[in-house]
Amino acid sequence: xxxxxxxxxxxxxxxxxxxxxxxxxxxxxxxxxxxxxxxxxxxxxxxxxxxxxxxxxxxxxxxxxxxxxxxxxxxxxxxxxxxxxxxxxxxxxxxxxxxxxxxxxxxxxxxxxxxxxxxxxxxxxxxxxxxxxxxxxxxxxxxxxxxxxxxxxxxxxxxxxxxxxxxxxxxxxxxxxxxxxxxxxxxxxxxxxxxxxxxxxxxxxxxxxxxxxxxxxxxxxxxxxxxxxxxxxxxxxxxxxxxxxxxxxxxxxxxxxxxxxxxxxxxxxx
Amino acid sequence: xxxxxxxxxxxxxxxxxxxxxxxxxxxxxxxxxxxxxxxxxxxxxxxxxxxxxxxxxxxxxxxxxxxxxxxxxxxxxxxxxxxxxxxxxxxxxxxxxxxxxxxxxxxxxxxxxxxxxxxxxxxxxxxxxxxxxxxxxxxxxxxxxxxxxxxxxxxxxxxxxxxxxxxxxxxxxxxxxxxxxxxxxxxxxxxxxxxxxxxxxxxxxxxxxxxxxxxxxxxxxxxxxxxxxxxxxxxxxxxxxxxxxxxxxxxxxxxxxxxxxxxxxxxxxxxxxxxxxxxxxxxxxxxxxxxxxxxxxxxxxxxx
Numbered sequence: 289x290x291x292x293x294x295x296x297x298x299x300x301x302x303x304x305x306x307x308x309x310x311x312x313x314x315x316x317x318x319x320x321x322x323x324x325x326x327x328x329x330x331x332x333x334x335x336x337x338x339x340x341x342x343x344x345x346x347x348x349x350x351x352x353x354x355x356x357x358x359x360x361x362x363x364x365x366x367x368x369x370x371x372x373x374x375x376x377x378x379x380x381x382x383x384x385x386x387x388x389x390x391x392x393x394x395x396x397x398x399x400x401x402x403x404x405x406x407x408x409x410x411x412x413x414x415x416x417x418x419x420x421x422x423x424x425x426x427x428x429x430x431x432x433x434x435x436x437x438x439x440x441x442x443x444x445x446x447x448x449x450x451x452x453x454x455x456x457x458x459x460x461x462x463x464x465x466x467x468x469x470x471x472x473x474x475x476x477x478x479x480x481x482x483x484x485x486x487x488x489x490x491x492x493x494x495x496x497x498x499x500x501x502x503x504x505x506x507x508x509x510x511x512x513x514x515x516x517x518x519x520x521x522x523x524x525x526x527x528x529x530x531x532x533x534x535x536x537x538x539x540x541x542x543x544x545x546x547x548x549x550x551x552x553x554x555x556x557x558x
Numbered sequence: 559x560x561x562x563x564x565x566x567x568x569x570x571x572x573x574x575x576x577x578x579x580x581x582x583x584x585x586x587x588x589x590x591x592x593x594x595x596x597x598x599x600x601x602x603x604x605x606x607x608x609x610x611x612x613x614x615x616x617x618x619x620x621x622x623x624x625x626x627x628x629x630x631x632x633x634x635x636x637x638x639x640x641x642x643x644x645x646x647x648x649x650x651x652x653x654x655x656x657x658x659x660x661x662x663x664x665x666x667x668x669x670x671x672x673x674x675x676x677x678x679x680x681x682x683x684x685x686x687x688x689x690x691x692x693x694x695x696x697x698x699x700x701x702x703x704x705x706x707x708x709x710x711x712x713x714x715x716x717x718x719x720x721x722x723x724x725x726x727x728x729x730x731x732x733x734x735x736x737x738x739x740x741x742x743x744x745x746x747x748x749x750x751x752x753x754x755x756x757x758x759x760x761x762x763x764x765x766x767x768x769x770x771x772x773x774x775x776x777x778x779x780x781x782x783x784x785x786x787x788x789x790x791x792x793x794x795x796x797x798x799x800x801x802x803x804x805x806x807x808x809x810x811x812x813x814x815x816x817x818x819x820x821x822x823x824x825x826x827x828x829x830x831x832x833x834x835x836x837x838x839x840x841x842x843x844x845x846x847x848x849x850x851x852x853x854x855x856x857x858x859x860x861x862x
Contacts (some may be wrong), residue, residue, distance in 0.1 A: 402638075
């Protein structure tokens, strides 16, 4: 397997659109470190899974060679717009679809003008690849897929990249603790919504940092429930599957709040 | 200014399959038809709406999901191409709509006055969600009536179902006050499916109706129970069992539109007119109407 790099990154547009807001400075800076690490890893393709690209029928994969447009986030439209220009490795996406279908995981490609690209995909791709030089494989988050199914799908993607002789980076896009403030706050005062969420986030990040993969697996379900983790932490399943579990620790480039929810930029040591 | 009134409310679900089955010029994909009973139900609703001649249509959609409060479209004109992220093979629709910004602002202000977090969406490049567009197309394909678009805060998902629906009750009452004070003759659209368990694979030909049926007997039974109560005007009983319905049938009314609409109408004990029922990928969909104008209940004090 030609694994070049792996990252867990947030999909919230807040640190991306308002890099100057003090509570979000760290996340923005963390993204910059991750971007440098990705550039140094020189992957041929980035396998990206965003919790915000939601599907309910089949496992969807993006198959349009080039995605261009401008997105306005459904929640945070007042902070600005999100232009995007992404290149897709359609040959690899097609292999992912075929291999997943062969294993009984119903998959299909999407290739449509004006298809709505989700905020998480745009934020992560633009932050990690600001020059727009990388090619991507984009996979949807089927809401009915559990952690293990997501891991299997990611394994298929990683193996397909290896079969095609491509160095790849795996990127899981999503948040940590999922509780946001339900009242308007001064964004300069943003913080993790509760001490318990904060403790859980730090505990999980510490386990990832030390490479205690068995302990991560053991505590994951409890963490998901206790901290209402974004989409059941399936973005970690994506990392585990795509890398084949071959990482021995992680660098936590940043940890911070996104309107109360937890977010981190994590680079895995592969 | 004359006091405004709510002329009618419609349960107006938004499966994009209905637009696909109809083959309007705005939608790129073309079909061999399908889901006719539901589309014919909407034809009846369209005729009824036409007779009401409302100033504005207010639609609450579960597919504009907002995490922080209840949001209202706040731009005069919005247009674009809406591609359904779930069913892009069925729904790629070019739309243009006019927003009744004055009424939207009034709704927003009234909601805030009742203690809700409410915001106006002012970005002209905003992408209107496909739930809003599908419901509006199905009820009024001419697009010649201004709209107020309202997001789903999905508070029932963050809070308990009961707490979340209490928020929707407040939002509905705020909406009614805004309609009355701005003098609008308004129609409300609750863009909700009933039972919401669905198949997870699509037939090769999506409009192959030999593959369409209720996802489960239990879901169908729940839908019939709710519809029958609504047809008899037993509104109190519906809201008594609504949390159980939501829990057991995974009903989409959890997202709040149904409660919002009934709260705005004053929970009338008016028999609902069922225009039709049908399933879409197994989910239960009813097109229903509560014609307050026809029943002499359009004024809020009469409905309350």
